[in-house]
Amino acid sequence: MKSKINLFLFDFSVLSIFRRGSKNIFIFFVFTLLIFLLSSVLFISNSIKSELDTTLNALPDITVQRLQAGRAINMPLSRLNKLLAIDGVNAVIPRVWGYYYFANAGANFSVVGIDQFEDQYRDLYTKLCDKFNFDKLKKDSGMLIGSGIDQMLKNNFYQGYFNFVKPDGSLAKVKIDGVFKADTALESNDVIVMPIKKVREIFGMKPDEAVDFVIKVANPSEIPNIARKITEIYPDTRVITKEDLKISYQNLFDYKGGLFLALFVISTFTFFMIIYDKASGVSSDEKREIGILKAVGWTIDDILKEKFYEAFVISFVSFITALCLSMFYVYFLNAPLLRNIFIGYSNLKPAFDLPFSFDFQTFAIIFFLTVPIYIAATIIPSWRVASMDADEVMR
Amino acid sequence: MIELKNVTKEFKVGAKDKVVALKDINLHVQKGEIVLLKGPSGSGKSTILSLIAALNKPTIGEVIVDGKRVSKLADNFTSLFRRENIGFIFQRYNLIPSLSAKENVIVPLIPSNPDSNWLEDRLQELFQNFSLESKMEVMVKNLSGGEQQRVAIARALVNNPSIIIADEPTANLDKKLSLEFIEILKKLKNGHNSIIIASHDPLFFDLDFIDRQIDIHNGEIL
Numbered sequence: 001m002k003s004k005i006n007l008f009l010f011d012f013s014v015l016s017i018f019r020r021g022s023k024n025i026f027i028f029f030v031f032t033l034l035i036f037l038l039s040s041v042l043f044i045s046n047s048i049k050s051e052l053d054t055t056l057n058a059l060p061d062i063t064v065q066r067l068q069a070g071r072a073i074n075m076p077l078s079r080l081n082k083l084l085a086i087d088g089v090n091a092v093i094p095r096v097w098g099y100y101y102f103a104n105a106g107a108n109f110s111v112v113g114i115d116q117f118e119d120q121y122r123d124l125y126t127k128l129c130d131k132f133n134f135d136k137l138k139k140d141s142g143m144l145i146g147s148g149i150d151q152m153l154k155n156n157f158y159q160g161y162f163n164f165v166k167p168d169g170s171l172a173k174v175k176i177d178g179v180f181k182a183d184t185a186l187e188s189n190d191v192i193v194m195p196i197k198k199v200r201e202i203f204g205m206k207p208d209e210a211v212d213f214v215i216k217v218a219n220p221s222e223i224p225n226i227a228r229k230i231t232e233i234y235p236d237t238r239v240i241t242k243e244d245l246k247i248s249y250q251n252l253f254d255y256k257g258g259l260f261l262a263l264f265v266i267s268t269f270t271f272f273m274i275i276y277d278k279a280s281g282v283s284s285d286e287k288r289e290i291g292i293l294k295a296v297g298w299t300i301d302d303i304l305k306e307k308f309y310e311a312f313v314i315s316f317v318s319f320i321t322a323l324c325l326s327m328f329y330v331y332f333l334n335a336p337l338l339r340n341i342f343i344g345y346s347n348l349k350p351a352f353d354l355p356f357s358f359d360f361q362t363f364a365i366i367f368f369l370t371v372p373i374y375i376a377a378t379i380i381p382s383w384r385v386a387s388m389d390a391d392e393v394m395r
Numbered sequence: 396m397i398e399l400k401n402v403t404k405e406f407k408v409g410a411k412d413k414v415v416a417l418k419d420i421n422l423h424v425q426k427g428e429i430v431l432l433k434g435p436s437g438s439g440k441s442t443i444l445s446l447i448a449a450l451n452k453p454t455i456g457e458v459i460v461d462g463k464r465v466s467k468l469a470d471n472f473t474s475l476f477r478r479e480n481i482g483f484i485f486q487r488y489n490l491i492p493s494l495s496a497k498e499n500v501i502v503p504l505i506p507s508n509p510d511s512n513w514l515e516d517r518l519q520e521l522f523q524n525f526s527l528e529s530k531m532e533v534m535v536k537n538l539s540g541g542e543q544q545r546v547a548i549a550r551a552l553v554n555n556p557s558i559i560i561a562d563e564p565t566a567n568l569d570k571k572l573s574l575e576f577i578e579i580l581k582k583l584k585n586g587h588n589s590i591i592i593a594s595h596d597p598l599f600f601d602l603d604f605i606d607r608q609i610d611i612h613n614g615e616i617l
Binding site for chain 1: 445448450451452470471474475477478479481483485489490491493494498501502503504505506508509550554
């Protein structure tokens with residue numbers, strides 16, 4: 001039975017892969033490794049980027065800090081009403097927070113104060129935390145901590161509480177009533193959330209002060225105007241818009257992305273070296289075989305088709321294998337070794353899970369950076385040989 | 396009909412060590428004719444065969460086969476011409492060593508995507524004719540010289556060519572196997588194919604089924 005697709009040619013190509021087994025196994029191995037590296041880099045980068053996007057969307061519209069000699073100092077709450085009176089401002093929220101240095105571990109904790117643990121956030125906290133009891137938290141005036149801090153405190157023999165050292169040298173004992181889940185650790189790893197009163201106590205802040213104000217704006221396009229008005233009213237303030245924060249986060253990400261780019265460049269360079277090596281010549285056996293095929297009636301097109309199938313099968317199987325391995329490595333094993341390049345959002349090393357993020361564009365980039373290039377590198381030298389007279393090639 | 400008109404073939408054209416393989420050759424081979432080209436090594440016999448099979452192009456002159464100027468054809472058309480008209484038995488067989496006997500014989504047919512039932516019948520017929528049925532699946536590198544040559548002949552015949560070309564077919568065979576090959580040639584004569592053999596083996600010189608013997612020396616027909 002005659003098939004429309006030339007299965008004989010395809011069979012011949014597959015057979016040729018096995019005939020040159022050791023060489024092709026080597027190529028398959030190297031190619032798979034390189035695609036694995038490339039795709040792992042891109043998957044991690046994507047995963048972090050999607051996490052970053054979520055963070056960026058949650059950023060405040062405007063943050064206002066007070067400066068003294070260029071240094072940020074506390075903001076008096078008395079300024080709140082004037083800011084609220086600006087047209088377009090929906091809300092002004094004073095924030096009380098700070099970095100607490102834990103000398104035993106040599107790490108900073110980001111301590112964030114909230115007005116109180118309100119019932120309306122019960123579901124949210126329950127969703128964010130492991131082993132969490134809201135009523136106990138409310139009763140204790142305790143704290144919620146990131147998983148990194150939890151681990152660090154356990155390593156330092158703190159079980160269920162932590163003693164903060166206040167500016168006057170006395171201790172403030174705060175109970176741990178919840179730990180943020182590991183999959184939020186990229187943002188929450190070094191974070192402690194506790195009532196504002198406790199934070200003021202720990203940092204020695206006056207009750208009529210906040211660290212900064214965050215401002216919610218009704219119309220995002222009005223943000224630059226409102227920012228200008230704030231600096232007019234209070235010239236001693238620094239006004240940071242969502243856009244500024246985005247740029248700053250983006251810079252941080254790009255710095256880390258730069259490290260990945262270096263890895264990416266190295267692996268791509270290696271890949272092209274191998275491709276160049278392959279493209280720079282056809283072995284004498286392959287050359288002779290091409291001559292024989294031409295001599296028995298194969299056209300250049302037939303030879304190129306055969307070489308195409310051969311290269312496609314090798315590169316596509318490598319591509320699929322590498323992608324599967326890479327997904328397993330990044331999303332199941334959490335990218336050991338490579339992920340260390342990306343962490344550093346927080347002062348503690350976060351034990352976060354890389355969230356799965358499917359991006360067709362990434363698959364397309366990896367595919368087009370590898371498979372067609374390999375196919376071209378295989379076909380071009382074969383085409384050069386096939387274009388010669390069969391007699392000359394076989395000689 | 397095969398016709399070589401004022402054919403000159405030079406290798407390394409323009410170089411100091413240029414080789415003139417053929418000098419102004421004229422040759423006609425009728426349909427169904429068996430022609431023996433004889434002469435010492437390096438006389439130009441193989442070059443004539445390559446030009447007829449369009450494996451190479453003349454430097455000057457032209458090669459016409461069945462009215463077609465094969466020396467003027469573009470590369471892809473010369474391949475098609477060979478696929479449809481030529482069965483070439485090479486001196487060193489030119490088989491693909493890592494393929495089985497059967498796979499080697501199929502090779503010329505692969506691009507035309509043949510009907511698998513027809514192909515199976517054709518292979519059975521050929522392998523029976525050349526007593527190779529038991530060797531079909533054996534890698535050719537594991538076959539004896541005689542067996543390899545029979546595989547090469549089977550490959551040359553698989554597409555029913557109108558022209559069979561054999562370049563020094565007995566050069567690598569002992570006398571017994573050479574005589575066997577001559578028997579095969581005799582059978583092919585009955586198939587009304589044009590056969591052109593290049594050889595300096597004296598075994599061919601007195602064969603009654605060869606229609607014409609042509610002496611070649613230093614690239615010239617004597």
